[in-house]
Amino acid sequence: MQKARIPITKLTGGIYRNTLEYTNEVFKKYSLGSGTYPYLMILYNKEGISQNQISKELAVDKALSARVIKKLIDLDYIRKETNTKDSRAYCLYLTDKAKAIIPAMKEELGIWNEIMTQNLTEEEKDNITDILSKVLGNIKKYRLENEESD
Amino acid sequence: MQKARIPITKLTGGIYRNTLEYTNEVFKKYSLGSGTYPYLMILYNKEGISQNQISKELAVDKALSARVIKKLIDLDYIRKETNTKDSRAYCLYLTDKAKAIIPAMKEELGIWNEIMTQNLTEEEKDNITDILSKVLGNIKKYRLENEESD
Numbered sequence: 001m002q003k004a005r006i007p008i009t010k011l012t013g014g015i016y017r018n019t020l021e022y023t024n025e026v027f028k029k030y031s032l033g034s035g036t037y038p039y040l041m042i043l044y045n046k047e048g049i050s051q052n053q054i055s056k057e058l059a060v061d062k063a064l065s066a067r068v069i070k071k072l073i074d075l076d077y078i079r080k081e082t083n084t085k086d087s088r089a090y091c092l093y094l095t096d097k098a099k100a101i102i103p104a105m106k107e108e109l110g111i112w113n114e115i116m117t118q119n120l121t122e123e124e125k126d127n128i129t130d131i132l133s134k135v136l137g138n139i140k141k142y143r144l145e146n147e148e149s150d
Numbered sequence: 151m152q153k154a155r156i157p158i159t160k161l162t163g164g165i166y167r168n169t170l171e172y173t174n175e176v177f178k179k180y181s182l183g184s185g186t187y188p189y190l191m192i193l194y195n196k197e198g199i200s201q202n203q204i205s206k207e208l209a210v211d212k213a214l215s216a217r218v219i220k221k222l223i224d225l226d227y228i229r230k231e232t233n234t235k236d237s238r239a240y241c242l243y244l245t246d247k248a249k250a251i252i253p254a255m256k257e258e259l260g261i262w263n264e265i266m267t268q269n270l271t272e273e274e275k276d277n278i279t280d281i282l283s284k285v286l287g288n289i290k291k292y293r294l295e296n297e298e299s300d
Contacts, residue, residue: 009169014286019163038163060171112159116285116288135270142265
């Protein structure tokens with residue numbers, strides 16, 4: 001007989017919603033609300049990627065990404081440049097204004113991570129990272145298979 | 151030296167956003183979009199709880215909960231009754247229309263859970279549930295302490 005476990009969706013949903021609430025609060029001073037900060041963190045690590053690549057990375061639909069990126073451009077956090085290899089495509093970059101707040105943002109996210117994982121052993125921290133990565137890998141595989149069959 | 155790990159927020163965020171996309175798609179036929187289905191699942195397990203209790207359970211702010219619950223009442227999935235012990239408060243219940251779709255919804259969520267955890271060992275499934283529960287416990291403790299200091 002299968003053991004009844006709390007569904008992963010319920011647990012990750014709770015963690016995500018709380019993270020959103022926390023980051024909305026601490027990033028309010030930058031006018032960064034409702035899950036917009038991950039766009040800056042991704043561009044910080046991968047400057048010059050396209051809107052489509054960000055959408056894939058965050059697993060959000062293109063229409064939502066387009067809206068968020070427009071807002072971040074209006075706020076002067078992101079700028080776009082025409083791709084030299086493909087004039088129809090754009091590459092996205094952080095502005096100096098965004099780069100200036102990244103260290104403080106990373107510190108805030110570090111504090112939140114510390115709150116969440118305070119009583120976890122090093123082994124538990126490794127385990128949760130490994131297993132969640134495996135889950136996300138399964139999701140990516142599923143999405144890829146489904147895109148192909150579109 | 152601390153090992154650099156992928157932040158839990160990034161992993162749970164990715165899982166959550168994909169879950170939202172999946173459930174938006176499969177629950178579209180019930181007009182249940184953007185994370186509204188968890189309200190029905192909670193009421194299914196805890197009939198008669200209040201709007202505030204649901205907000206706490208889901209870790210969302212009261213204003214958002216109020217909007218979603220209003221929408222679910224308009225869609226005839228939830229009904230509210232005056233609390234017999236406190237006439238200013240309401241208790242929330244699933245309607246027959248909601249109860250009728252719960253089994254199919256649980257099946258859809260089960261399929262998604264299966265996709266996400268397909269290659270995990272039983273031990274890994276236990277581990278991830280235990281550790282994520284611990285993380286959520288830390289978050290709840292933090293919120294409680296912060297509410298007290300409000």
